[in-house]
Amino acid sequence: MSLRSVLRLGEVAIRVLDMKVSKQHYGDRMGLHEVMTDADGRVYYKAWDEHDHHSIVLREADAPGMDYLAFKVYDDQTLNDLEPKIRAFGLEVSHIEAGVYPKSGRRLQFTLPSGHVMQLYAHKDQTGNTLGTLNPGVLPDEGVIRGFRINRLDHALLGGVNIDETARLFMEVFGFDLSEKLIDADSKQSLALFLSCSTKPHDVAFVLQPTPGRFHHVSFLLESTHDVIHAADLIGKYRIPVDVGPNRHGVTRGATIYFFDPSGNRNEVFSGGYVHYPDTPTLVWDTTELGHATFAQDNIVRESFLNVLTG
Numbered sequence: 001m002s003l004r005s006v007l008r009l010g011e012v013a014i015r016v017l018d019m020k021v022s023k024q025h026y027g028d029r030m031g032l033h034e035v036m037t038d039a040d041g042r043v044y045y046k047a048w049d050e051h052d053h054h055s056i057v058l059r060e061a062d063a064p065g066m067d068y069l070a071f072k073v074y075d076d077q078t079l080n081d082l083e084p085k086i087r088a089f090g091l092e093v094s095h096i097e098a099g100v101y102p103k104s105g106r107r108l109q110f111t112l113p114s115g116h117v118m119q120l121y122a123h124k125d126q127t128g129n130t131l132g133t134l135n136p137g138v139l140p141d142e143g144v145i146r147g148f149r150i151n152r153l154d155h156a157l158l159g160g161v162n163i164d165e166t167a168r169l170f171m172e173v174f175g176f177d178l179s180e181k182l183i184d185a186d187s188k189q190s191l192a193l194f195l196s197c198s199t200k201p202h203d204v205a206f207v208l209q210p211t212p213g214r215f216h217h218v219s220f221l222l223e224s225t226h227d228v229i230h231a232a233d234l235i236g237k238y239r240i241p242v243d244v245g246p247n248r249h250g251v252t253r254g255a256t257i258y259f260f261d262p263s264g265n266r267n268e269v270f271s272g273g274y275v276h277y278p279d280t281p282t283l284v285w286d287t288t289e290l291g292h293a294t295f296a297q298d299n300i301v302r303e304s305f306l307n308v309l310t311g
Contacts, residue, residue, distance in 0.1 A: 003074070005082075006174045006197045009204060010052060010072035010124065012156055012218045015061040015311075017263040019043065022058055025261050029238050030220070031147020032056060035127070038102055047150045047220065048140060049131075052124045053103040055153040056218075064263040065311035066215035069156055069204070070107065070119035071174075071197075079108055079122055085173045086110055098123070113169065114160030115212020148231040154221040154270055155203050159214035159309045163206040167193045170204070178282045180251050182293055185286040194251060201252035201273040207306075214309040217258065217266035224271055225255040231269045232257050243304055248272075250296040251285060258305065265310050 016022035023043060026032050032045040035054050044054035052072070059067060073079060086093050086108070096107040096119070105123030112118050130140035139145070160166070167190075170176040179201055182192040194202040207216060222228055232246050235257065243258035243266060254273040260266055291299035 003198065005074055005078055006120070006176070007072045007074060008198060009069065009153060009155060010121070011055055011057065011070040011119075012153065013042075013057040013059060013067035013069070014215075014218065014261075014265055015063060015065050015067060015263070016058050016261065016265070017060070017062075017064060019058065019060040021262040022060075025240070026056065026058065027147075029147055029234065029240065030267070031145070031150055036102065044102065046127075047152045048144050049129045049151045050153070051126045051129045053127050054124075063311050064215075064261075064265050065213075066116070066156075066158070066218075066265075068109070068117040068119055069158075070121055071203075072124065073120050073122050076105070076122045079106070079120060082120060082173065083108055086169075089169055089173055091169075112160075113162035113165040114158060114206055115162075115214075116158050116160060117213075148220070148234060148269055149222055149227045150220040150269065151223060152221050154219045155200070155205065156218050157205045157207060157216040159207045159209035159216050160212045161209065162212075163193055163208050164190050166206055167195060170195045170197075176203070177276065177278060177280070179276050179280065180283040180285065182251065182285045182287070182290075185288045191287070192251075196276045199275050199277065201254065201276055209309065214311065215265065216309050217268050219268035219270045222269050222271045228255045228257055228269055228271050235259050243308070244295060244302055247295045247297050250289070250293040251283075253296075263310075266308070 027034050036044045043058045045056040046054045091110045094109045098106045103125040107119045107121040109119045130144050176195040176197045179196045180194040192207045194205040197203050241260040246257050252273045255271045285293040291301045
């Protein structure tokens with residue numbers, strides 16, 4: 001793992017059923033900053049502490065789910081270096097010219113073995129994180145940090161088939177580490193795999209599902225567990241549907257709350273978690289401790305958390 005190849009999850013494109021109520025949810029309630037609407041009606045958002053132009057894209061559609069996720073890489077040469085490796089792995093790669101996606105350079109696009117569309121890009125316009133880069137201070141002006149107090153896009157959890165093969169792609173081609181995994185206690189089959197390209201517990205994760213290309217959740221980082229409780233208060237105030245109330249994961253050790261946007265896409269706000277290094281061994285959980293692995297404060301397995309995904 002090195003922060004000179006794939007840097008981070010940079011963009012998630014989400015399908016929503018009603019743009020008006022979705023803008024209220026992601027903008028007014030959660031507190032993401034709307035930065036533009038394109039000619040096709042897609043709406044673009046960023047969090048207050050993100051330098052790049054946007055990280056979330058909403059598209060109105062007939063069914064919820066995820067269109068694609070995109071990782072930012074270190075530079076344009078990294079795209080050149082990765083393309084033949086992706087092809088050698090057995091995946092077809094298509095080219096998207098610079099400017100096709102707003103404020104973005106050229107992209108590589110391919111479909112993961114899990115059935116999800118993934119993109120890689122090296123350039124996106126940087127519009128600043130509201131603090132500037134000279135004598136930036138620690139807080140922006142009043143009113144900039146609002147709603148759930150989201151710092152940045154953190155990770156995504158995706159459901160699909162062939163998750164071991166997908167994890168192998170991320171490790172062998174993209175240089176990710178397998179930070180944690182959940183296996184069936186009897187068969188040893190992989191049920192969930194957590195992958196990091198940074199010092200975070202995970203930047204992307206995959207959960208085994210019978211159908212390819214499913215979307216479990218997108219997660220946003222908060223500053224502290226106190227902010228998780230603050231977000232939970234607002235979730236309650238605005239009657240946002242909750243999947244799992246404030247709790248803590250065994251896997252990743254993060255403080256969490258799961259809730260749904262008006263289209264049924266699951267969101268998470270997340271804080272904490274351990275520091276991952278390249279020499280950290282893979283942490284293994286099995287289904288004898290499924291409750292503790294998923295929600296370590298009450299050890300309760302939620303069927304909805306395991307089985308409710310969008311397309």
